[in-house]
Amino acid sequence: MKGSSTKDPPGDPKHSVRATRIAGRQMRSRLLDAASRLFKARGLAAVSIADIAAAADAFPSQITYYFRTKEALFVEAACRDVLYVALAAEQHAGKQLSPAAYTSALVDSVMGSDAVGFFVEAMTLTRRRQDLAPLVERTVERLHAEGLRAYAAEMAARGWQSRLDAETSARRFWTIAIGVTLEGQAMGRSPDDLAVEMLRLLGTQADAPPETARLRMVSGTKSTPGSSPAGKEKQP
Numbered sequence: 001m002k003g004s005s006t007k008d009p010p011g012d013p014k015h016s017v018r019a020t021r022i023a024g025r026q027m028r029s030r031l032l033d034a035a036s037r038l039f040k041a042r043g044l045a046a047v048s049i050a051d052i053a054a055a056a057d058a059f060p061s062q063i064t065y066y067f068r069t070k071e072a073l074f075v076e077a078a079c080r081d082v083l084y085v086a087l088a089a090e091q092h093a094g095k096q097l098s099p100a101a102y103t104s105a106l107v108d109s110v111m112g113s114d115a116v117g118f119f120v121e122a123m124t125l126t127r128r129r130q131d132l133a134p135l136v137e138r139t140v141e142r143l144h145a146e147g148l149r150a151y152a153a154e155m156a157a158r159g160w161q162s163r164l165d166a167e168t169s170a171r172r173f174w175t176i177a178i179g180v181t182l183e184g185q186a187m188g189r190s191p192d193d194l195a196v197e198m199l200r201l202l203g204t205q206a207d208a209p210p211e212t213a214r215l216r217m218v219s220g221t222k223s224t225p226g227s228s229p230a231g232k233e234k235q236p
Contacts, residue, residue: 028066030056036077040114044074044121071125075132078115078122079139085115086143090150099160099206104199106173111195116181123178143174160206169205176201 034056038047049070053060067073089109096102110116119139126133147170155162162169176198184194 024066027056027058027062031058031063031066031073032077032080035073036081036118039074039077040118044071044125071129072132075122075125075129075135078118079135081115082119083139083142083146085110085113086146090146094150094154099208100204102154103202103205107177107195107198107202110177111180111198112191116177117185120178120182120185140174144171147171147173155206159209161209162206163204173202 031052035047035052038051038055047070049060049063052058052070052073053063063070063073067076089106092109093102093105096105122132123136126136144167148167151162151170151173152166154160155166164172180194180198180201183189184197189197
């Protein structure tokens with residue numbers, strides 16, 4: 001007798017529930033993608049639920065089903081975008097070879113994106129919509145927590161010495177990023193200006209150990225023609 005299949009048949013209720021959940025996640029993602037593009041291009045007031053539905057190839061009722069209101073969709077889209085940018089910034093900075101380059105790469109990635117400005121608008125919106133504040137609060141705490149994880153891991157893996165404790169450095173980074181962005185939006189400053197200002201306020205975050213400098217000097221020393229490596233004799 002053939003063994004029974006471990007997979008649920010298409011008509012199985014559990015299969016239908018999973019398919020519905022997957023379809024729901026995909027629809028939410030499409031709506032968030034479309035909303036993010038439109039909100040950042042036009043602003044909250046100039047975008048309607050119908051505009052977002054049309055851009056996502058969805059029905060307006062699906063927006064109210066998943067997000068209830070346009071404002072809730074705005075805040076969730078902004079929170080998602082800033083978390084994505086934070087992850088991309090960590091990955092880019094992780095390729096750098098010095099503490100200064102690491103900090104510069106983080107700042108360039110974050111300030112070069114419009115996600116922080118979008119998030120600042122969402123934070124401002126929650127002053128009038130306190131029901132949406134918990135999502136912003138969770139996002140801020142996640143930015144700090146993920147920043148702490150990434151920064152502490154880099155310090156440990158590379159032997160760099162942080163000038164402040166890792167938690168303070170991580171929280172300070174995002175506090176400065178949000179503050180500089182808020183002021184920059186009010187003053188009409190460019191992303192390059194924001195990056196320069198943020199780097200100035202951050203200052204030196206960490207130092208490479210002295211061993212790194214010595215190794216770099218040794219590896220960069222050129223041998224003279226005809227000389228043999230140290231510890232080895234010339235062969236006759």
